[in-house]
Amino acid sequence: xxxxxxxxxxxxxxxxxxxxxxxxxxxxxxxxxxxxxxxxxxxxxxxxxxxxxxxxxxxxxxxxxxxxxxxxxxxxxxxxxxxxxxxxxxxxxxxxxxxxxxxxxxxxxxxxxxxxxxxxxxxxxxxxxxxxxxxxxxxxxxxxxxxxxxxxxxxxxxxxxxxxxxxxxxxxxxxxxxxxxxxxxxxxxxxxxxxxxxxxxxxxxxxxxxxxxxxxxxxxxxxxxxxxxxxxxxxxxxxxxxxxxxxxxxxxxxxxxxxxxxxxxxxxxxxxxxxxxxxxxxxxxxxxxxxxxxxxxxxxxxxxxxxxxxxxxxxxxxxxxxxxxxxxxxxxxxxxxxxxxxxxxxxxxxxxxxxxxxxxxxxxxxxxxxxxxxx
Ligand SMILES: [Fe+2]
Numbered sequence: 001x002x003x004x005x006x007x008x009x010x011x012x013x014x015x016x017x018x019x020x021x022x023x024x025x026x027x028x029x030x031x032x033x034x035x036x037x038x039x040x041x042x043x044x045x046x047x048x049x050x051x052x053x054x055x056x057x058x059x060x061x062x063x064x065x066x067x068x069x070x071x072x073x074x075x076x077x078x079x080x081x082x083x084x085x086x087x088x089x090x091x092x093x094x095x096x097x098x099x100x101x102x103x104x105x106x107x108x109x110x111x112x113x114x115x116x117x118x119x120x121x122x123x124x125x126x127x128x129x130x131x132x133x134x135x136x137x138x139x140x141x142x143x144x145x146x147x148x149x150x151x152x153x154x155x156x157x158x159x160x161x162x163x164x165x166x167x168x169x170x171x172x173x174x175x176x177x178x179x180x181x182x183x184x185x186x187x188x189x190x191x192x193x194x195x196x197x198x199x200x201x202x203x204x205x206x207x208x209x210x211x212x213x214x215x216x217x218x219x220x221x222x223x224x225x226x227x228x229x230x231x232x233x234x235x236x237x238x239x240x241x242x243x244x245x246x247x248x249x250x251x252x253x254x255x256x257x258x259x260x261x262x263x264x265x266x267x268x269x270x271x272x273x274x275x276x277x278x279x280x281x282x283x284x285x286x287x288x289x290x291x292x293x294x295x296x297x298x299x300x301x302x303x304x305x306x307x308x309x310x311x312x313x314x315x316x317x318x319x320x321x322x323x324x325x326x327x328x329x330x331x332x333x334x335x336x337x338x339x340x341x342x343x344x345x346x347x348x349x350x351x352x353x354x355x356x357x358x359x360x361x362x363x364x365x366x367x368x369x370x371x372x373x374x375x
Contacts, residue, residue: 020316032204092135177263279328
């Protein structure tokens with residue numbers, strides 16, 4: 001349970017109900033998904049959003065009046081898919097499996113059909129709806145594309161005793177930071193346990209780290225793909241309670257710290273709206289930088305994240321703003337302050353029995369602590 005971070009010595013944890021005293025129980029999964037492939041959006045203005053995503057480091061794969069497909073520099077045809085709509089909204093996500101047998105098994109167990117995908121690269125899909133109403137598309141056989149040439153190795157770094165660069169400078173051009181892959185998506189759910197269980201059952205996700213309230217119950221769960229002995233990112237789907245339902249943010253991997261920083265320079269030059277960073281997360285260790293898209297939704301650049309095999313056991317920690325980041329810019333004041341939409345969601349949740357006053361008090365107490373007590 002010990003997690004050392006700035007100010008953690010000031011944190012008093014309830015020893016009667018320590019984090020994890022209400023552990024997340026892993027149900028038997030139907031299948032094990034391999035990776036997150038794309039997010040699904042409704043967009044009012046496809047041109048505006050395309051311009052932001054180009055600045056953010058994606059490339060346009062296909063576009064017409066009704067749809068926009070943006071790709072990374074990797075081998076999947078799209079990491080972002082938007083349908084033209086009257087109102088912009090996050091609709092869901094697509095994951096991939098490595099075997100058609102997985103699709104067959106999932107279709108049988110969920111009483112769904114395997115459908116042909118009508119997007120670039122084709123393939124087949126089983127369409128599910130998660131407990132919060134999001135579309136979850138489980139895909140197989142989407143045709144890969146050729147990766148786009150870009151730098152894929154970290155820049156050589158001189159240290160006091162090691163100098164890989166002699167007579168050479170460290171200069172990157174002012175350009176969008178190439179997005180190499182979609183890394184994770186953070187979702188809000190008023191019924192966190194139910195939603196975690198759903199993702200574990202339908203996609204085979206494992207809990208890596210879980211932040212808990214003082215009664216030991218989960219408030220944010222970092223879930224990773226179960227890829228057996230192969231490595232998986234610290235988290236691919238994150239489920240949090242109290243910040244509203246649906247999309248919280250999504251994150252895209254770039255090659256190294258210089259790429260995160262250079263991407264920031266470029267986005268600032270383009271007058272895009274910066275949110276938080278740079279910094280390094282504690283759980284997952286990613287060096288991060290957060291931006292707002294044209295609709296005010298969070299998009300994150302990250303690099304140097306932790307990876308795990310399926311052997312790593314779940315760890316539980318107290319919810320505390322201090323353990324969100326190891327170093328970096330101070331957390332924006334809005335991070336744990338509910339906006340109007342989130343307040344309305346909490347009020348609705350109270351009527352539905354999804355929240356209790358005592359839960360809200362505990363959540364407020366844990367998220368109101370100063371992340372850095374000396375600030
Ligand atoms: Fe993130």
